[in-house]
Amino acid sequence: MTEEPQVVPDEVAAESSSGVPDHGVPSSGEGRQLALHPTAEGYLDLIERLYDEGYVMCVDLLGVDYLGHPDRKLPEGVAAGRFEVVVNLLDLEGHRRVRVRVQLPENDPRLPTLTGLHPGTEAMERETYDMFGVVFEGHPDLTRILLPEDWEGHPLRKDFSLGRIPVQFKNPVQGGDR
Amino acid sequence: MGYLNGFKVTFARLFEDRVTTEFPAEKRPKPVRFHGRHVLNRHEDGMEKCIGCELCAGVCPAKCIHVRGADNPLADPVSPGERYGFVYEINYLRCIHCDLCVEACPTEAITESKILEFSFTNRDDAIYTKDELVVDDEGRPRHQPWELWMEGEDEHLSGWMRATAPSGAAAFEGRVGWSGDLGHGVRSPERGQTGSEELDGDVENEPEAGR
Amino acid sequence: MLGDPLFRNGVDWGDFAVMGVKVVVAFALLLVATMFMVWFERKFIADMQNRIGPNVAGPWGILQTFADGVKFFFKEDLRPANADPLVFRLAPYISAVTAFLAFSIVPIGGVFRDGGGETGTVTLFGKVTYLQVADPPIGILLLLAVSSIAVYGVMLAGWSSGSKYPLLGSVRASAQAISYEAALGMSVVAVVMLAGSLSTHDITAGQAGGVRTWYVLSAGIVPFVIFLIAATAEMNRPPFDLVEAEQELVGGFHTEYSSIRFALFFLAEFMNVVTMSAIMVTLFFGGPAGPVLFGMTWFWPTVWFFAKVLVFLAMFIWFRATLPRLRYDQLMNLGWKVLIPLALGWLLVRATILQVDEGTIDPVIAIIVGILAAGACFLLFTAALGAGDRAYERDQALQEERERSR
């Protein structure tokens, strides 16, 4: 299949950097760091709309655990949750990026899966599930990806207790405490 | 014939120089900035440079340095400062040779030599203490039995980071900010962007004090 | 009967002694040559890759093979739990023994003179004999038979390992064997036709008249090229080393082998390289033919022989250094769609030329019949290919059907 390389006219790129498009959801940041804050219910809908707007590639999907840092800066009308799922979308033709940040509660964090629209999020959602325990409903294969299948806990959560082995030194009494 | 052209390439290679070095017998020269195992330097008068400030231990991302400072004995001071490094250990099973300790050291006490050929057969050997790390009376790193040394490898302890100033200010490049090392004295730093002619004199356009 | 003049006047104990000496010498020579080949391959390919290669064991690392052999000998001999114990143990010997056998028909010396008389003989302990272990009248057939049996070693090794990668390796081995055996045989027929004999001694004697009479030229270059390619495939040398295919099948048929058993496979492979090079020299490059420079008339042919063999050894190594590996289906395509038709066609052409030379047929008729026959062959060939493709497509469709219904 032959295809012309997509040459993108400069004016599109210029246009994209100006102004925050209105998606009916609160937004923060600007330019390449533009972020939209939908609710968990409006999440899939927003991604669908963004897809139609040209954000056809899901570059990244990750989780963040804000335990211990609840009073962070969020736009008006967004209630902070313990977890946040950040989806990084890219418009290849318009050279635009947008981040979608969804707040999720501490108890039973779950979101609909994006795999139907962005099949590439399969591994990323698995990783987020693996590391944070966020459940993606409708995911075809929501199993652990990096950790062993029988692992307990979700290590990137802030309250995951890390074991520690003291570094060996010849003067262990003083060296072991670090 | 595309099938046959490749044969010319491989044949021509027959007559090129070999790039392999026969390692244990011969080592290729290492660059000035090479990160090898550490040494603890001493002043030209034989005093230890380490003042036991634990900056190196603090900055180490691998947590492989263990330092404890102690007050200098008045009668027979170990370092010129008030305190000295009483315990100094590096666990080489963890060290990643990132050189942050060298950058952090305010007195250039710890630098990296060019020895990387050290392999131990037990965990004890991997933990270097002051006895192994401090340079000897001639200013050379101490040669451990499990280290493979070549002639002249102790000549250049890593002095480059000190000479080029970790601040990244061009004006300070090539400006020596340390006292002489035991056995080596003051060695000339790299020329840097300013070139050799400005090395010895005062640096012009010195940034204002109070940084 | 046997062509060797040794047995012409009955058999006595002396003949047995000479025979024994020849066997031992040939065996030793092959072993030494194999050892040398292993070292030479590593050194030569290292040179082509700007490395040094083995250089510690002995001068220039020449004892490296010995060192490896000794090491293999002392390694633990492992056998997977799933393996078939008998076959697993038998397979390496099949490979190794057949590799030895094939070498026995190669004349490694003797002065060959053009024109009649007793030729290619030397005198050992007062006995006149050929410098080859055996000269059966069906020499070349024996070679083909033995090299086919060698494939069994590889095949059984892979099958009996009870492991998946070796199994795939052995499947590849059997497929590869049947597709290249044919081309190999066909290319030899051209030589046999010219020599009028299957005996390697007679074939060598037929090329005694100088470079012009070497079959590489007089049979046309095509049989030689086909033989070279088919032999490379037959020996599983790169770029046809699918059976081992380290990057795909980890080690193919010998993945599960260790210790001395692995060493036997290793030895057999390199022995085959030496043997095949020797066969090629015999068939196409006049065997031991070459000028006798001074003194020791029996000595020089052997020197020439090994010099020629060396060239081919280097060539196989050169292949390995340069060419990427073919894929399984590409290998089949090359064998069935290119080499076999080409070998067959050339055989017909060469046979016709032979007949024309002898005056049995009129050249004009030969050309007309030839063109017609070529056209018919081409049609048949494309029809066969088309049928094959259709069968393949049907098979694929069936496969998909089954996949869907799953």
Next chain:
Amino acid sequence: MSIASREVSARLAAGESVLRMSEAEAEVVEGVIDPEDETMIMNMGPQHPSTHGVLRILLELNGENVLRSKPIIGYLHTGMEKTAESLTYVQGATNVTRMDYASPLFNELAFSLAVEELLGIEIPERATWIRMMMTELNRMASHLLFLASNGMDLGAVGMMLYGWKEREEILRFFETVTGLRMNHNYIRPGGVAADLPDGWEDGVARILVALPKRLEEFDTLMTGQPIWRDRTQGVGLITTPEAVALGATGPILRSTGAAWDLRRDEPYLAYDQVDFDVVVGTYGDTFDRYAIRLNEIRESMRIVEQCLELMPSGDYRTQDPKVTPPPRARIDESMEALIHHFKIFTEGFHVPEGEAYAAVESPRGELGCYIVSDGSPKPLRMHIRAPSFVNLQTVPHMLTGGMIADAVAIISSVDPIMGEVDR
């Protein structure tokens, strides 16, 4: 044809070519011999010569033909993202540099750019150009490593050594600059760790002079080799919509004809000031991906040449005293300098609260770093968007219908670095 379509997404989401089978199930199935079933489940890896480390691919085979497959990863997982949360921004670069060990400078660059974005600082021009030159050299080294391993995987053993030999020259240059061959800790938030050494121009020039001849040799040895073409052309096909849907970037996306290169399309550093071409393929096959990388080495050489010419002089680290330690010579003179020195090396520097994402075009695709800061000297969350991790998802779709030998070629053409995949 548009670059994305919902149909393609839906088709890929159905995952016909993905083997949905857990490791535990696979273990059970592996041992069972069912004469009715003509398919076979085979493990490729984690210990396999051509899975580039510890990638494990579960293959469902029919003879030699691959029906479905599933990459299984995690064998190299060391929790680097968790580690990053306990390291200061000063130490952070030592951590991220270990992820993609074939192109460590890109990791450091992405991390540094993200931190600088949060800090809101401009780095000096010389630092920018040094970063650009070093990363381009690193791209060359990484692509040479690819050529070597790609050649090796397809059976061209010589190529492995040839590629390594040239890569070695570049690594030796890195050694003179950073003191280490890999995992440099050279590009840091605020600039670079050290200025270029004396005589660096000669070092770079030597590489630039020697390499073109070598690349031509590679062209003869592989590009023009019919066997090589047979092995790679038409193998592992992927289309633009598929690549976009799966999030594949870098040479995989470019091989399909989509000219997407962050260096050109979202210029960072000083890429808008240098002249270079984005190499694209046409068919999206293994050969295109090989050819793209080979020619990207040439483009990188062009960029390095321009860096050599245009390298400005001046500071090579930001002169913000809160981020960069003072010059060594000042410590003895100024109390304030000494305090800053101590603060930076013990506590690190504080980064304003917020979150930022920075992406660079690594040899494997978009390498992004997402940092969430709570205002302390350590990141609250540091996430690396690893191109290999995402690109691996294309493997099952490219493998389907191929043979085992193709599988090796395809995995190799994706060029996954497991350190980055597993982090």
